[in-house]
Amino acid sequence: MTSTGIRLHAPAPGWSIDADVVVVGSGVAGLTAALRCEAAGLTTVVVTKARLDDGSTRWAQGGIAAALGEGDTPEQHLDDTLVAGAGLCDEEAVRILVTEGPDAVRRLIATGAQFDESTDGGLELTREGGHHRRRIAHAGGDATGAEISRALVEAVRARGLRTIENALVLDLLTDAEGRTAGVTLHVMGEGQHDGVGAVHAPAVVLATGGMGQVFSATTNPAVSTGDGVALALRAGAEVSDLEFVQFHPTVLFLGPDAEGQQPLVSEAVRGEGAHLVDADGVRFMLGQHELAELAPRDVVAKGIVRRMLDNDAEHMYLDARHFGAEMWEHRFPTILAACRAHGIDPVTQPVPVAPAAHYASGGVRTDSHGRTTVPGLYACGEVACTGVHGANRLASNSLLEGLVYAERIAADIAATGLHARVPQPLPTAERPAHPLLPPESRFAIQRIMTRGAGVLRSEASLAEAADRLHRLHADARDALDENGKTAEPGVDTWEATNLLCVARVLVAAARQREETRGCHWREDRPERDDTAWRRHIVVRLNPDRSLAVRTTDTTDFPPTLPQAQEQ
Numbered sequence: 001m002t003s004t005g006i007r008l009h010a011p012a013p014g015w016s017i018d019a020d021v022v023v024v025g026s027g028v029a030g031l032t033a034a035l036r037c038e039a040a041g042l043t044t045v046v047v048t049k050a051r052l053d054d055g056s057t058r059w060a061q062g063g064i065a066a067a068l069g070e071g072d073t074p075e076q077h078l079d080d081t082l083v084a085g086a087g088l089c090d091e092e093a094v095r096i097l098v099t100e101g102p103d104a105v106r107r108l109i110a111t112g113a114q115f116d117e118s119t120d121g122g123l124e125l126t127r128e129g130g131h132h133r134r135r136i137a138h139a140g141g142d143a144t145g146a147e148i149s150r151a152l153v154e155a156v157r158a159r160g161l162r163t164i165e166n167a168l169v170l171d172l173l174t175d176a177e178g179r180t181a182g183v184t185l186h187v188m189g190e191g192q193h194d195g196v197g198a199v200h201a202p203a204v205v206l207a208t209g210g211m212g213q214v215f216s217a218t219t220n221p222a223v224s225t226g227d228g229v230a231l232a233l234r235a236g237a238e239v240s241d242l243e244f245v246q247f248h249p250t251v252l253f254l255g256p257d258a259e260g261q262q263p264l265v266s267e268a269v270r271g272e273g274a275h276l277v278d279a280d281g282v283r284f285m286l287g288q289h290e291l292a293e294l295a296p297r298d299v300v301a302k303g304i305v306r307r308m309l310d311n312d313a314e315h316m317y318l319d320a321r322h323f324g325a326e327m328w329e330h331r332f333p334t335i336l337a338a339c340r341a342h343g344i345d346p347v348t349q350p351v352p353v354a355p356a357a358h359y360a361s362g363g364v365r366t367d368s369h370g371r372t373t374v375p376g377l378y379a380c381g382e383v384a385c386t387g388v389h390g391a392n393r394l395a396s397n398s399l400l401e402g403l404v405y406a407e408r409i410a411a412d413i414a415a416t417g418l419h420a421r422v423p424q425p426l427p428t429a430e431r432p433a434h435p436l437l438p439p440e441s442r443f444a445i446q447r448i449m450t451r452g453a454g455v456l457r458s459e460a461s462l463a464e465a466a467d468r469l470h471r472l473h474a475d476a477r478d479a480l481d482e483n484g485k486t487a488e489p490g491v492d493t494w495e496a497t498n499l500l501c502v503a504r505v506l507v508a509a510a511r512q513r514e515e516t517r518g519c520h521w522r523e524d525r526p527e528r529d530d531t532a533w534r535r536h537i538v539v540r541l542n543p544d545r546s547l548a549v550r551t552t553d554t555t556d557f558p559p560t561l562p563q564a565q566e567q
Contacts, residue, residue, distance in 0.1 A: 003178055003236045003374075004543045006434045007171045008497060010489050013184055013198040019045040019162075020419035022183055022201040024169045024228065027057035028145075029381030029402030030207030031152035035111070036410030037205075038161055042419050045199050046156065046163045047185055049208075049223045053149045056209045056220055056382065057399070060145025061266035061334060062128055063138035064108075064403075065396035066101040069125045072133045074098040081397060084130045084296040085390020086518035087534050088241070088555060093387035096368055097397070097404050104403040105137065112151035115139045127271040128395035130296040136396050142266050142332045148399065164193065168491055169227060172204060172235035172377060173425035180204050180376025181423035183231075188491060202421040203413050206232060206364060206372075206379040207406070211502045213442075213495075215357035216450040219248055219264045225495040226502035228383035232364040233501060233541040234434065237372045240385045240538045240557070241362030242502070243509040246393050246519045247455050248358035249300040250276075252351065253315035254342060259446070262356050263338040265318055267395045270294055272331065274320035277350060278307055281319075298392045298519040301355040305455050308354070317350035355455050359398060361389035361519065362509075365538065367560045370409035375561060376418060380405040387557060391518025434545070435476040437500055439492035444472065445499050453507050458524040462511045469504050477545065501541075508549050509537045 023034040026048035037044040048055070067077045077098040082089050109115065115137045116124040125134040139147035156163065166188045173181040182200040187193045208228030212220025229239055250270070252263040270276070270293045275283050284307045289295035295303075304316050320328070325347045328336045339346050364372050364379040366386050372379055380386075381402040388401050413419055452465025476497075479485050487493040515529040516522050536552045552558065 003174050004234055004541050006234045006541065006543065006545060008434050008494055009436050009486050010170050010184065010186065011196045013196050015193055015197040017045065017199055019043045019199055019201040021045070021203045021205060021413060022047060022199040023205040023207060024183065025055060025207030025209060025381065025383070026052045026153070027055040027207060027209055027381060027402065028148055028152065028399050029406045030205070031156055032403055032406035033205045033207060033380060033409050034161055035152070035155055035159070036407050037413060038159055040410060040414035042414065044161055045201070046161055047167050047169055047183070047199065048163065048165055049168055049227070051165055052153045052156065052163060054221065054223065056224060058146045058149040059219065059221060059264065060399060061142040061264055062268040063126065063136040063144045063396050064105060064399040065131065065135050065394070066105045066137065066400055067098060067135055068102050068105065068123055068137060069133060069135055072135050074101070076133060077135060080131050081388070081394045084392050084394035086392055086528070087390065087530060088518065088536065089390035090387025090557060093368060097388050097401055100404045101400045104400070104407060108148065108151070108403060111155050113139065113148050114151070116141065126268050127294065128267040129270065129291070129294045129300060130394045136268065136271070138268065141330060142268060142334045145399070168494060169208070169231060170196070170494065172231055172374070173198060173200070173423070174235065175424045176426060178375065180374060181425035186491065186494070198425070200423050200425060202376055202423045203418050204377050205409055206377070206383050207381045208383045210360045210382040211499070212357045214445065214449050214499050214503050214506070215454065216259045216446040217251070217262050218357040219251055219262060220357070221261055225498050227495070227498050228379065229363055230498035230501040232372060232374070232377065232379065233505070235374050235377065236540065237374045237377060238365045238538050238540045239363060239505060240365040240536050241391070242360065242506045242539065243513050243520045243537065244361035244389070244391050244518055245357055245506065246297055246359040246361055247301045247355040249297055249304050249355050250318050250353040251356035252339065252342060253354045256314055263342070265335055265351060265353055266332070267297070269318065269320055269332060269335065272323070274318050274323070276300070276304065277317050277319050278311055279313060279317070296392055297395065298521070301455055301519070302521060304353070304355055315352045315354040318353045319350040320346055321348060321350070359393050361391065361393050365557065365560060368408065369412040370405050371412065371560050373560045378409045378413070380409055391520060434497065435479065436487040436489060436493040437472065437476050437496040438487045439496055441472055442492070442496040442499060445469070445496070445503050449503050449506070453510055455521060457510055457520070457522050459511065462507055466507045466511065469500065469507060472500055473504065504547060505539045508547050509539060512537050512549055512551065
């Protein structure tokens, strides 16, 4: 796979540093990869868009899933994952996850993460949607991600890893043979480096998280603008399954015009016995699935939206008044505080909830070692598509996937000797081919995507979204082609441009998949069609900035790299 030659419009790097590995992102996947690479003796640099603990990981409430409880087995965890993935999981990838997962969690605990314990001193485990057993380990009641982030950040600082904070990664550097040679980045504010620079390294690990900010309402933080997926596409990498965006069923409803990051009401609340009800107090999930409120997330999100449509309502309710004050304060203090901050007391009243964009099951296509279709470029965590999640992520598998596949990436880099290669990056183009969008385009993209490619989709809504996105793309392209002008380079324009890139791919994949499967719900194609669509949609970016969309012949992914290119 060769580079597209497309780069963001940006100043030439004014400084550079060298490393064996550069890890982009500081969530569970990025910091785990960095710690394991450092432990293997590799000179490792961590680049992160905000502060080390400002990524999506710290917002994770529910926990981390692994077969750690008595009577539970990796095989049972595998079965639940495959069911949630609606026929599109890569079974070998899932088997790796569930068999290596328990020990990965134990190593996380050894690193310093402190999980909640039961009265007998073992891990206190709970259930979430799609799980038939209690296998969700949690911390601080409902602050699991914050605890994991704290432990990993402390470990990174204790070991003296070099970190570059407040840095937006721009593009992948490659050598004359198309192999990875590092990244360019822009550092914001004060520090050792400022402005656009470069980290030269023969191995780059993308762990940039998700792209929830492509929609108006999301549980993702403001930094989740799809930067890693956009960078990979410009570098010539393939992405897959981007149509499968999981909308979390129970997000605190703040009004029909609420935009940006919304407070999450963890699935663990339902795992402990909360009920979904309509305004009349009717439990509408009963009879829709054997697990009722604990069905996989796509089932619950669809159930909520259907009831909203039937009742002409803007939201439903989550009723956990029967928990009582003590349980709310002990088990869910973070959610309790968020609700009360918005004038809702879940101890005495039902909580208004509605689905919002939460997690991208697809991403940059990788193999079982995290290798992408670009030699030397790896991806793990939400930015990656390992095949684990299929058409719908099983609750609390994301933190586990970040752990397991980050460890596998570090092992692969060390074992293959990739780090021994001295990168010789090609000079960046004087006039990059990719125009930048004005900052206000971000909000236009979010509204287009929410209206046309949200929980409910159809050919008509997706076609309209594609047309409007194309107009934004064409306007920026024509301005650059006609007079060489583009929006002023900066974080807001780079982010808006990245959002447009991932939005175009998501809509193209969603139009291609003419069925309903997992968290991809087509109103005009309501049935699942295994004969035609039990396969993956793969997209890459052409040098002329058009999209090349193809469908795999089977449910299996083709190899990411020819054997001769793997070293």
